[in-house]
Amino acid sequence: MTDRGAMRGLDQWRQRLDRWVLLVPYACLAGSVALSLVADAFRLLPAKPFLWGLALSVVAAAWLAWFVTLHPQWEHRRGLMAVFFLGHLLLIFLLIWVNPLYGFYGWTGYLVLVYALPGRWRLVGAGAVACSGAISQIGGFDTLTALNGRIAFAMVLALNLVIAVGMTHLTTATHEQSNRRAAMIDELAEANERLEAALQENAGLHAQLLNQAREAGVLDERQRMAGEIHDVLAQGLTGIVTQLEAADAARSRPNDLCRHLDTAKRLARDSLAEARRSVQALRPQNLDAAALPDAIDEVVRGWSRLNDVTAELITTGTPRPLLPEIETTLLRTAQEALANVARHAGATRVALTLSYMEDLVSLDVRDDGTGFDPEAPLAADYPGGYGLNAMRERVIRIAGRLDVESEPGAGTAISARVPAIAQGAAA
Ligand SMILES: Nc1ncnc2c1ncn2[C@@H]1O[C@H](COP(=O)(O)OP(=O)(O)OP(=O)(O)O)[C@@H](O)[C@H]1O
Ligand SMILES: [Mg+2]
Numbered sequence: 433m434t435d436r437g438a439m440r441g442l443d444q445w446r447q448r449l450d451r452w453v454l455l456v457p458y459a460c461l462a463g464s465v466a467l468s469l470v471a472d473a474f475r476l477l478p479a480k481p482f483l484w485g486l487a488l489s490v491v492a493a494a495w496l497a498w499f500v501t502l503h504p505q506w507e508h509r510r511g512l513m514a515v516f517f518l519g520h521l522l523l524i525f526l527l528i529w530v531n532p533l534y535g536f537y538g539w540t541g542y543l544v545l546v547y548a549l550p551g552r553w554r555l556v557g558a559g560a561v562a563c564s565g566a567i568s569q570i571g572g573f574d575t576l577t578a579l580n581g582r583i584a585f586a587m588v589l590a591l592n593l594v595i596a597v598g599m600t601h602l603t604t605a606t607h608e609q610s611n612r613r614a615a616m617i618d619e620l621a622e623a624n625e626r627l628e629a630a631l632q633e634n635a636g637l638h639a640q641l642l643n644q645a646r647e648a649g650v651l652d653e654r655q656r657m658a659g660e661i662h663d664v665l666a667q668g669l670t671g672i673v674t675q676l677e678a679a680d681a682a683r684s685r686p687n688d689l690c691r692h693l694d695t696a697k698r699l700a701r702d703s704l705a706e707a708r709r710s711v712q713a714l715r716p717q718n719l720d721a722a723a724l725p726d727a728i729d730e731v732v733r734g735w736s737r738l739n740d741v742t743a744e745l746i747t748t749g750t751p752r753p754l755l756p757e758i759e760t761t762l763l764r765t766a767q768e769a770l771a772n773v774a775r776h777a778g779a780t781r782v783a784l785t786l787s788y789m790e791d792l793v794s795l796d797v798r799d800d801g802t803g804f805d806p807e808a809p810l811a812a813d814y815p816g817g818y819g820l821n822a823m824r825e826r827v828i829r830i831a832g833r834l835d836v837e838s839e840p841g842a843g844t845a846i847s848a849r850v851p852a853i854a855q856g857a858a859a
Contacts, residue, residue, distance in 0.1 A: 454500050454547065457540040458493060464527070464537040465489050471533055478574065479531040488530060492523040492537070500547070513548035520544050521560055528568045535568020542596065546603055558600040562592035659822045660710035663764045667771050668703025671738065672696045695738065715756045716763055724759045725751050725786055728766045728795075732784060735770045742781045743770070749788030753855040761826045761850060762786070762795050765834075768819045769797035769846045777801025777844060793852045798845045803838045823848075 472482040499516040527534035541561030566589035575581035679692035718727035725747040736743040779801030787794045810817040827834040832850030
């Protein structure tokens with residue numbers, strides 16, 4: 433059960449108890465009627481006729497029933513409750529005037545005042561009830577006519593007042609304390625509920641974040657795979673197709689035919705090996721066997737041989753091993769830039785510069801080919817157009833930048849700048 437549920441249970445229990453307590457006056461009234469009947473039958477005490485008491489008792493019971501039992505919702509209507517208490521008190525005095533034995537009913541005034549009167553008014557009410565109690569205890573109003581009776585009344589009243597005021601004070605304090613405690617428990621329960629809601633919201637956000645991180649991871653991996661497929665498989669297949677077409681055209685020249693077929697076979701083997709490494713997320717084979725400048729140089733030489741275009745690599749600065757991701761990115765940039773030159777530029781010369789600076793490494797690939805407008809959008813039905821974007825994404829992923837400078841008829845310059853993070857520095 434929650435705190436709020438427990439509080440509600442406690443409240444219901446208290447209300448049920450209050451309802452039972454409010455039945456006590458009826459019982460006391462019935463007891464008083466019975467006592468006065470016996471006293472009347474045996475003439476035990478001087479009293480007014482029994483029937484007067486009985487009639488007043490019926491009025492008192494009806495008064496209680498109307499204001500409390502039948503209309504419990506009036507409990508918080510201060511004015512009505514004051515009227516009810518005053519009527520109840522008047523009836524007590526009248527009943528005691530008829531027969532002092534009704535003092536047995538009179539003490540229920542204390543119960544009623546806690547129910548009907550607020551705060552300090554309870555003390556005033558308690559004083560009045562104590563007065564009625566003292567009169568009944570000294571034997572009724574008749575006793576007050578003698579001096580002795582009045583002295584006895586004063587003493588008994590004093591005692592009654594001390595007890596009544598003390599008890600009322602205590603009851604009021606306890607009541608207020610329990611009200612404050614109930615309010616505090618209510619506040620605590622509310623704070624708990626808010627905390628629980630906040631925790632639930634947090635858990636929801638956490639799950640959402642995890643989901644987003646997972647999706648970002650999946651997207652990242654998908655981009656990596658797409659890049660690898662483009663740079664490794666598509667380029668390899670393009671080269672093989674070119675060689676097979678050349679072989680087809682060289683059917684009458686057995687030497688050339690064999691050369692093209694051999695190249696196609698080698699390309700197929702290399703591409704297969706590279707594809708396997710891509711699946712295992714390993715770095716390119718060239719980089720495993722050599723340092724970055726040598727690996728790029730090997731690619732440049734092979735490309736130059738294959739495409740019969742002059743190409744050379746110049747390395748400046750002091751070459752040093754860099755993080756595998758950085759070296760792989762630069763190698764792939766060189767490969768795609770060269771592949772583009774071969775496919776689109778119709779160049780006669782390509783110059784590559786690999787520069788090692790203090791914090792940066794840059795790779796520039798310049799050709800003297802046809803050039804193009806980098807801002808011009810590709811035709812919607814153009815089947816390619818992935819290479820430059822993939823190149824840029826790769827470079828950006830390692831916090832670098834890629835610039836493409838070109839215009840029709842003026843060749844093309846591709847420049848990648850990446851941070852020079854030494855191998856092992858990430859740890
Ligand atoms: N060196 C270059 N010389 C001339 N045009 C180029 C050069 N590099 C790129 N381009 C132009 O830019 C376009 C986009 O190049 P990108 O590499 O993105 O796609 P693609 O090579 O056409 O196809 P793929 O997706 O197979 O790489 C090319 O279609 C070409 O028109
Ligand atoms: Mg391309």
